[in-house]
Amino acid sequence: MAPRIAPVQTTQDLPARSTVVIIGAGIVGLSAALTLAERGVPVVVLEKGRIAGEQSSRNLGWVRKMGRAAPDVPLAQTADRLWAGLPERTGHEVGYARAGIMYLARTEEEMEMHRGWMASVADLDLDSQLLSASQIDAMVPGGVGTWAGGIHTASDGRAEPTLASSAIANAAIAKGAIIVEHCAVRTLSRAGGKVSGVVTERGEIACDQVLLAGGLWSRRFLGNLGANLPTLPLICSAFRTAPMEGPTEIAVGGPDFSFRKHRDGGFIITQRGALRAPLTLDHLLIGRRYLDQLKGGGKFLRIAVGRETWRDLTLARRWGGNKPSPFETVRVMDPPTIPTLNSEAIDNLRAAWPAFADVKIEEAWAGMMDITPDSQPVIGPVAAIPGLTLATGFSGHGFGTGPAAGQLAAELVIGAQTVISASPYRLERFAA
Template identity: 60%
Template sequence: MTKLLEKIATPDILPAKVTVVIIGGGIVGVSAALAMAEKNIDVVLIEKGHIACEQSSRNLGWIRKTSRHAHDVPLAAAADKMWVNMAERVGEDVGYRQNGIMFLTRSDEQMSIYDDWLNSVADLQLDSRLMSAKDIDVLVPGGKGDWKGGIYTPSDGRAEPAKAATAIAKAAQRKGVTIVQNCAVRTLLLEGGKVTGVATEKGEIRCEQVLLCGGAWSRRFLGNLGVSLPTLPLVCSVLRTTPMEGPSDIAVGGPDFSFRKHDDGGYIVTQRGGLDAHVTPDHLLIGMRYLEQLKTQRSFLRIKFGKEFFKQLGMAKTWDASTITPFEKYRINDPAANPILNNEALTNLRQAWPVFEQAQIAEAWAGILEVTPDSNPVIERIDQIPGLTIATGFSGHGFGTGPAAGQLAADLVLEEEPIVDPTPYRFSRL
């Protein structure tokens, strides 16, 4: 994880009873906790590691509507509004800057895809627009990329993952949320098939509702309960440069690199055309459901078979409340950054914008994305287990929509009017 991530102090004592237990201290979990606390709901949030220790602090920090599925844009737009007011809401800066996001291409085919996307969201009143090579040179000067064009949304933005979830968690604490770290929830307590509490490694908590925001761990947690959530892992490697003069504050995504300004004056860079796909036993079980994605994304995947397969194979699939679980044995998913991908990213970026020849790497890290077959999350009550709601499977897109996704999850838990139509996020579609 980034060494800039701020950690917070939390108590070790569990409350005996609350209204809602939230499992998972990423940005969606802490956003849901804050939303509920603002309505005076008694909430405890339990995190097996520490707040934002996995993908919520390891992502690129982009907050975008651009190129999202049309039915996913309303959630992203709702999140935009929440990010604008986030510093005031939580009482500290989270690094939010509405500097825009631009995607670039060298191909007519991709330009046609951008145009098709604009047509698909025409009734949503976005400020997205197609860009010519000349437009790109004006907004992001100094490039040598020979671009065909691109697409640009000025109202998109960024925030700092190392700050945001932690700041939201602290605000939730001030509103009365109890956060307990280094405590794994082992399973649910059920009576007559309905949720009555959770069993943790430190004891039981009685509750009326549970919200699972477990990220890449959600599939394993649900599998122990007999619920099959189709998600597979991908690993994204990222680097941060030392402070430097760059071409723009606009975040830019090329076909084989991306960059965006960091608050410290450096840049966050990744190989946008490369993700590590470590084969796991789950690929053998549900991999066929990803054939459509594989057709379009095969060139992006660096498929690997090795120790991760056997690590996953050795993890327990079922357990009870008295058993030490994988969540305790592996508190934090901390994959090593792939230096090959990071070096590719810098090489490709330097060819497109020579100013990055001066870039020096301050740190590198990697994070695990939990990907659904259609790359959209699941945010829904689980009919099979009354009292359980899940918000997971964000497929690498969760940070930007996190505040609104947390609000939507809270709305569903509390059976209130949802912030957006939840239909696109139903479990049944999978």
């Protein structure tokens, strides 16, 4: 079950028309809505379930530049600036703290990966630094592990997923955005070769532009329109401890665990070295696109046939606007927690920092991510469907870059000067 998010008072009134309709009320869609509302552009956000009900409230809350592919760093740098200004911009607390993030290396091979990343971003303005084992001990005291070294970015940080999307939503509403929950968009309506509106389960809304920010549902939505977006699901399991004394405010990622401070005094912990990979029909259809990822990180995947497999097979891949859609069948994707991964995480962490020996788990949850073949999002127009723009496929990185990704998507939708170049995120890169 997802952590409980701060409440938002939305509306059930469906307008007949808007300039822009956004499909999906996660952090990216909501950030786009806030950007548009601030610029006086009429916008409606439609959410099949509830605000931030899926990955936007289930992620770990890391806000980082470190470890990102070089073309993705400008988006993360822009997000840093926007995160810092969100409390003033929204009038609400989002839990943002620039407390730093550290990655640990157990082997020289892992350290070489960090050195390679540092070399790849050498011409960018980053404060990342390689660490020795003694520096790690000084910055995160009380450890008993032997580390080959690590890497640290002091300007990276964290925010609270249970607060951030709600704060952005409330601010967008205050500036004129309309947000409607429990209203699935079934398909698009078109006229003159371009988008003219959206068809929802409660009727049609006319509009000039549509932004699809539907997370893991975007592939199925586009498939029904005859467009291809390559994404596959992965599930991360996490838990939050009761308040406790911990070794540091820095978020720490080891090879097989991670932890970061939560605003209530506990820690968010996960098994950083393993993810559940539920097999779906899409693995047969597009799995070959992921061969490079499997070579690099396949050992971390726990491949499984389970509830998610059978659910995927039962959900329609083609439907009309006058028929219930898969988005009404599954309002919120709520995968079960994975006790084995959570147990591994705490065992691995205890072995490295004994301060975690007697932690009490307050809540546990899992979230399903949508992963593209290069682990980078798609932010940009769909050439085959004029009037449709995508902001999706964030591959587990969407929360940290959410405010910037939403602004970039909004600027593309209205044809404004963009905050950064969107060229790394073009859908056409997957055409081959």
